Amino acid sequence: MTDADQIDERAIGIASESAPPLVRGSGRTLAEELRLQLADEIVRGALAPGAALDETELARRFQVSRTPVREALRQLAASGLIESRAHRGSVVAQPSHEHLIGMFEAMAELEALCAGLAAARITPVERKALAAAHEELRTMIQSGDPQRYHEINEAFHSTIYAGAHNSYLAEITLATRVRVQPFRRAQFRNLGRLAKSHMEHDLVVTAIMRGDQDGAMRAMRDHIITVRVEYEMYALSLSSTGLRDRN
Amino acid sequence: MTDADQIDERAIGIASESAPPLVRGSGRTLAEELRLQLADEIVRGALAPGAALDETELARRFQVSRTPVREALRQLAASGLIESRAHRGSVVAQPSHEHLIGMFEAMAELEALCAGLAAARITPVERKALAAAHEELRTMIQSGDPQRYHEINEAFHSTIYAGAHNSYLAEITLATRVRVQPFRRAQFRNLGRLAKSHMEHDLVVTAIMRGDQDGAMRAMRDHIITVRVEYEMYALSLSSTGLRDRN
């Protein structure tokens, strides 16, 4: 009826029609393979927030029985990427606007925490990796390959997580980043954003290299807050043109 | 061979021998019921870290098939309470000492964040609830009921999470608290600790009531760091008496 529904339908279609590239028996179990595949599709946006995940349909699509499908869905539900209710099926998580703002807020603090700890604990090897990722991002500012930029950007942040030397913190920070990802895809298509993002990164890197904990925290917090503001502007532009009606 | 093994055996035994109090069909599914039951046993210590979780045995014990057992285990693994490896079964999570220290560190910052936000955002109703929980804890300092103290203590912290008005942050902070819980059970049997804990709480409550964000963060961070130090002393006393050999 509305434009929003049309978008959802199309998004589901993209995923449904793709042939099953499921590698059977490569060390991993089918359930694990399905979990990774579905998580990837959600994060990449092939499965849009709110899209229904029909067990039987997924089983057909991936040529497996419902058992591994159900186990994958349970794990995705536990990680927050989807929402399941008993006897009522699962849908891709569609957090309320408030919940999403909360996730950005938490992400800003978690990333800041990682950056601050990294400033204190980063090793020489990790310094080199961080500098390398940072440089690689610089060369890509004008290349305009959003997918690749996204990959290196993830590596950049992951290097900082590693530098914090707190595996649990790294785990929950990455999980938060993943959960927010479906709602900030559009940002990487904005070339102007890439240059600004790199400038923000530069402040973070400089502070970490200096061992400036407070500076690294502030710089990273500001960076993520900027990311959040960009999202809010994007969400606003969608709602004002009637492309979105929820939240 | 060692005392540690005896302890594990006994811990498993406690859980294994208990009759299945599983309420079938009370709105929740069996898998959900199992997840809650197993999580409770892990958090309470009835299932000790490192204890094996045999699917067939659990199915027998709870009088259900392996299907819901497996789904419950998948969810527990996703939440970090247990660790599963393909074809190799599941065991109650037994984080390394480093990982555990990282969890305490993250917990200190997350709880501090909640306290700081609560200082800025707590509503009058939440203030009353916080004061009430705080007062109830005061009356229990000398009562010496560890189980009940623990419950009210959880309510106290949950009230602060609510006051922060960030549901995602509340979610991950609580999850962290739950994951750490199996390793700090002993603390609530120490009556002297209860009085000190209440004094630390008092600083937190005062700062929140005053709207002092930095003060609330510092007070809460110090509180959790104290909790961590207490654990470390406990762990040290265990390892020095040969009751523990891992980590």
Added chain:
DNA sequence: GGGCGCGAAATTGCATACACTTAATCAAGG
């Protein structure tokens, strides 16, 4: 005309059977 209860279809939840992987046991060889 609109709300309400009933029945059927669709979908999820659970049980069971079987296939596959792992690791433990035992045998033979070095």
Added chain:
DNA sequence: CCTTGATTAAGTGTATGCAATTTCGCGCCC
């Protein structure tokens, strides 16, 4: 005696069938 290999038992992974719950459509009553 230790090492190495196959064999086998134990336990997990997957498929399939059935039971239970929800939801939608339809007729009925208000």
